[in-house]
Amino acid sequence: QGQVGILPRTAKDGKMITCESPWWTSGFYPGTLWYCYEYSNDPQVRAAAEEMTSRVERQKYTTSNHDVGFIINCSFGNGYRLTHNEAYREVIETAAKSLSTRFHPVTGCTRSWNSKKWQFSVIIDNMMNLDLLFYVNHLTNDSKYKEVALRHAETTMKNHFRNDHSSYHVVSYNSDGSVEMKCTHQGKNDDSSWARGQAWGVYGYTSCYRESKDAAFLQQAQNIAALIMERVKTDDAIPLWDYDAPNTPETPRDASAASITASALIELSTLVEDGQVYFDYAEKLLKSLSSDAYLAKIGTNQGFILMHSTGSLPNGSEIDTPINYADYYYLEALVRYMQVKGIDYKSL
Numbered sequence: 146q147g148q149v150g151i152l153p154r155t156a157k158d159g160k161m162i163t164c165e166s167p168w169w170t171s172g173f174y175p176g177t178l179w180y181c182y183e184y185s186n187d188p189q190v191r192a193a194a195e196e197m198t199s200r201v202e203r204q205k206y207t208t209s210n211h212d213v214g215f216i217i218n219c220s221f222g223n224g225y226r227l228t229h230n231e232a233y234r235e236v237i238e239t240a241a242k243s244l245s246t247r248f249h250p251v252t253g254c255t256r257s258w259n260s261k262k263w264q265f266s267v268i269i270d271n272m273m274n275l276d277l278l279f280y281v282n283h284l285t286n287d288s289k290y291k292e293v294a295l296r297h298a299e300t301t302m303k304n305h306f307r308n309d310h311s312s313y314h315v316v317s318y319n320s321d322g323s324v325e326m327k328c329t330h331q332g333k334n335d336d337s338s339w340a341r342g343q344a345w346g347v348y349g350y351t352s353c354y355r356e357s358k359d360a361a362f363l364q365q366a367q368n369i370a371a372l373i374m375e376r377v378k379t380d381d382a383i384p385l386w387d388y389d390a391p392n393t394p395e396t397p398r399d400a401s402a403a404s405i406t407a408s409a410l411i412e413l414s415t416l417v418e419d420g421q422v423y424f425d426y427a428e429k430l431l432k433s434l435s436s437d438a439y440l441a442k443i444g445t446n447q448g449f450i451l452m453h454s455t456g457s458l459p460n461g462s463e464i465d466t467p468i469n470y471a472d473y474y475y476l477e478a479l480v481r482y483m484q485v486k487g488i489d490y491k492s493l
């Protein structure tokens with residue numbers, strides 16, 4: 146079942162911190178390499194992407210949390226998209242089956258974590274696992290994957306969002322589908338707007354609209370985009386780690402939230418007639434991320450591309466540091482940017 150091995154995760158005290166395949170971010174470095182291969186068509190990069198991808202294969206059987214979507218879609222999903230390696234297809238389908246076991250029809254959601262703290266927790270991040278289900282719907286023509294994904298998105302739209310279109314991080318459900326509680330795990334407080342959570346939301350609802358053409362999902366994506374653009378406090382548009390965090394020079398920013406948002410807004414700009422405002426905002430984010438303030442010089446930053454992301458400030462983890470998913474979504478956003486602009490890597 147693939148090779149066991151370590152993968153780059155983040156950096157601390159001048160050293161790279163690695164992870165093994167069960168950690169939720171294990172698929173991002175393989176995915177980053179696949180985007181590098183997409184840019185360059187370099188066989189050496191492809192070989193590295195294949196090696197790193199094989200290291201996460203075991204996770205296709207994961208039924209104990211929702212992260213199988215992140216892990217397998219970013220690695221094997223991109224690998225299959227670019228190579229059509231049939232062995233990858235089996236991994237992706239198995240992963241979607243594993244994720245679907247977490248869907249509870251009465252609640253109308255796939256469960257995020259099996260934590261004792263909550264009956265049935267669903268985090269806004271889970272919107273990102275829907276792309277695995279959409280992809281397998283296309284691969285198999287089995288509509289149940291899409292049905293599960295869209296039902297999850299509908300339930301989340303109903304319960305995760307406040308009147309101003311900001312999102313709670315965690316919603317937990319009782320077994321009859323009623324809401325047990327709404328709170329945070331990684332945000333400043335239960336009622337705050339955690340920056341990456343808003344980014345996961347706009348990305349996820351953009352995917353849902355792409356797949357369903359349901360106007361309610363488009364409206365949701367546009368509402369979240371408007372909130373992000375209105376609430377950002379920094380001149381360069383890279384958000385503080387939480388939109389309710391104090392606007393001081395010491396408050397850490399989250400470059401990963403900016404990368405995810407940039408990628409989502411470029412896609413959103415292609416799905417609506419008046420999408421220029423989203424494209425322009427994404428371009429501003431990409432310019433900021435590509436400046437010396439965030440883009441590391443080659444040979445520094447323990448090999449990561451971007452500086453200044455924040456993983457989980459309340460838990461004292463990964464604060465103002467490189468993180469693999471900031472790099473992944475930055476490259477994804479750049480691929481999307483180049484596609485919209487008709488720019489070819491070789492002519493740069």
Ligand code: GLY
Binds near residue numbers: 270331341
């Ligand atoms: N999915 C966990 C996070 O965004 O940190």
